[in-house]
Amino acid sequence: MADSNSSPGSPGENPKSNPDANPPSENESSIETLARKVQESLSIEKKHKFWETQPVGQFKDLGDSSLPEGPIEPPTPLSEVKQEPYNLPNLYEWTTCDIDSDETCTEVYNLLTNNYVEDDENMFRFNYSKEFLRWALRPPGYFKSWHIGVRAKVSKKLVAFITGVPAKIRVCDEVVKMTEINFLCVHKKLRSKRLAPVMIKEVTRRVHLENIWQAAYTAGVVLPTPIATCQYWHRSLNPKKLIDVGFSRLGPRMTMSRTIKLYKLPEKTLTPGFRKMELHDVPAVTRLLRDYLSQFLVAPDFDEDDVEHWLLPTENVVDSYLVESPETHEITDFCSFYTLPSTILGNQNYSTLKAAYSYYNVSTKTPLLQLMNDALIVAKRKDYDVFNALDIMQNEPLLKELKFGPGDGQLHYYLYNYRIRHTLKPSELGLVLL
Numbered sequence: 001m002a003d004s005n006s007s008p009g010s011p012g013e014n015p016k017s018n019p020d021a022n023p024p025s026e027n028e029s030s031i032e033t034l035a036r037k038v039q040e041s042l043s044i045e046k047k048h049k050f051w052e053t054q055p056v057g058q059f060k061d062l063g064d065s066s067l068p069e070g071p072i073e074p075p076t077p078l079s080e081v082k083q084e085p086y087n088l089p090n091l092y093e094w095t096t097c098d099i100d101s102d103e104t105c106t107e108v109y110n111l112l113t114n115n116y117v118e119d120d121e122n123m124f125r126f127n128y129s130k131e132f133l134r135w136a137l138r139p140p141g142y143f144k145s146w147h148i149g150v151r152a153k154v155s156k157k158l159v160a161f162i163t164g165v166p167a168k169i170r171v172c173d174e175v176v177k178m179t180e181i182n183f184l185c186v187h188k189k190l191r192s193k194r195l196a197p198v199m200i201k202e203v204t205r206r207v208h209l210e211n212i213w214q215a216a217y218t219a220g221v222v223l224p225t226p227i228a229t230c231q232y233w234h235r236s237l238n239p240k241k242l243i244d245v246g247f248s249r250l251g252p253r254m255t256m257s258r259t260i261k262l263y264k265l266p267e268k269t270l271t272p273g274f275r276k277m278e279l280h281d282v283p284a285v286t287r288l289l290r291d292y293l294s295q296f297l298v299a300p301d302f303d304e305d306d307v308e309h310w311l312l313p314t315e316n317v318v319d320s321y322l323v324e325s326p327e328t329h330e331i332t333d334f335c336s337f338y339t340l341p342s343t344i345l346g347n348q349n350y351s352t353l354k355a356a357y358s359y360y361n362v363s364t365k366t367p368l369l370q371l372m373n374d375a376l377i378v379a380k381r382k383d384y385d386v387f388n389a390l391d392i393m394q395n396e397p398l399l400k401e402l403k404f405g406p407g408d409g410q411l412h413y414y415l416y417n418y419r420i421r422h423t424l425k426p427s428e429l430g431l432v433l434l
């Protein structure tokens, strides 16, 4: 029964460069084994030519506990940061993408819609909406200069993109100012020309100009060197459509009607006092979240402005609910998800898969299982086809019980210019990147 979800995962868990398809059983050793296998399978000239030059944990240093935790390289004086952009191949030029402009936002949207992350079998491609992009790229204190595009000089067509947004991220007991890097995308026709390293260097340079020296990012591919490797799980809300489009398969000895029954959810949420988050809840939610996230080794250090931006509901972008005690009116629990549809490639009947992604959840009084079940009920009512969650924070033990099935890809978390001595277990991570 549980394996009716076992076929292609959604985009973002792209295991293309991951030769080891089996999910890890024991986290640290599996990453080390993976890293060794990757190393061994590559001839010298095929190693990570770019990443080996960067201040990131290197595979050869895995398990070397004599190396200090923290920044790998110290900051340089700002006057020594390169003032001019890196050189691009002759036919291309840098552009700063003004995401406030409808025209530019549409160009970015089109580039990503046609060229961003696909699953291993090229059946689905992420389809971030324009409203989502505006939300993701304009948090408090964002820098326009970190929304970087590349255009063809003659046609002015946007052909590549990379972004950073500022974030305070706590690593163990230290709160570090970082940038979260996202939306790295090179047009399909320009792949394998080493454009990505130039883009990464350029965003790094612009981040340095703001006196920030660390970054956090995730990828489906293995690079030097993940701080954690996580897995996506999927909970069918509309099993018939998911099976029709090839997202999941009918389990052995299952019929469609039994499958539909298996995934059926109640019409109404079950927790008394469960309601949508509102602006006046920001202080209480911030307190709840800060307290809750303090138990994880890597987590965002959210203040009220961050919570207002990242968690106040925005239609079709982010949904947040909380539990207000009917007696005391205290806010005791919180759950949220963001909306990231995928284009269904080459299906006659359906063009879009509507997916909800579990975001931040906090339970103090309501069991997390019940809270997440209410989130599933809301998502179903809002016509999402699938609810996705990573095995991070306290999610893992609940996923099976809530009828999630494991996806077939992994998501690796990385830090730039910050060493953590030990690989983290997913349950030690309290950070969700979009």
Ligand SMILES: CC(C)(COP(=O)(O)OP(=O)(O)OC[C@H]1O[C@@H](n2cnc3c(N)ncnc32)[C@H](O)[C@@H]1OP(=O)(O)O)[C@@H](O)C(=O)NCCC(=O)NCCS
Residues within 6 Å of the ligand: 047, 048, 049, 050, 051, 052, 115, 116, 117, 118, 183, 184, 185, 186, 187, 190, 191, 192, 193, 194, 195, 196, 197, 218, 219, 220, 221, 223
């Ligand atoms: C990811 C993408 C921009 C890479 O561009 P490319 O043309 O395939 O690769 P390039 O020749 O420009 O650069 C290769 C270098 O980039 C690195 N690279 C590839 N994907 C990367 C990623 N997601 N994050 C960071 N570095 C990455 C490679 O490891 C390689 O460096 P190395 O030699 O040190 O290993 C491109 O494949 C793409 O747009 N894919 C679809 C969207 C996507 O997957 N985006 C990343 C989301 S995490």
